[in-house]
Amino acid sequence: MIEIDIKHHIQTSEGKSILDIKAKIPENQLVCISGKSGAGKTTLLRILAGLTKPMFGQIKFGDIIVFDSTEKINLSPQKRNIGFMFQDYALFPNLNVEENIFFAQPLNKEGEWAGKLIKIFDLEGLKKQKIEKLSGGQKQRVALARVLVQKAPILLLDEPLSAIDREMRIELQDEIIKSHHLLHSTTFVVSHDEDEINKMASCILYIKNGKAELVYIK
């Protein structure tokens, strides 16, 4: 179970506002986070990742308290056992595609899963290419492969397919669903695409006026 109970100030187009999120999400869900632009979707993912510190509250991943404002607990992203992908991708510009993906692979693991992801994401012909020479969609595919290779129990994906063309997007939606089931992860995906949400989500976390509502759809 992931338990979120936080409050955080955000600056919206209408002025200052409070993100007041309470949600209990059972394990192995594929949660799509939905809400209009500026609602706080990315902010919530960054809070879960440990990249943004909320003003108050508590977050638990299973039995582990990753954030507690009263107890002054705030685990670093590295200690949260998560995989995340934000819209800046944070790829290593000096490494090539293959090195970026292999670098993220847990130590002592065979390269099989990484090799499989390189195939699935149609990156074989680009393996030796430097990141700076890739298109936006290619970078996004590398970033997504690099998250999945980590086999983390919690995945945080901020619009992971937004730069990818429709045909490949549909294929990669299937791949996200497959690896979600294979890895038994709890996966959070921010998406604006209603078809994508309906296809992928087992539940939807709607963010509206600073509050969250969890709706199960499967």
Ligand SMILES: Nc1ncnc2c1ncn2[C@@H]1O[C@H](COP(=O)(O)OP(=O)(O)OP(=O)(O)O)[C@@H](O)[C@H]1O
């Ligand atoms: N570092 C920050 N400090 C203060 N306010 C911020 C910060 N980052 C974003 N905000 C504000 O918080 C609000 C929520 O932003 P956020 O990026 O989480 O929205 P979003 O739902 O992901 O939007 P979009 O769908 O457009 O990506 C916005 O009004 C934004 O201006």
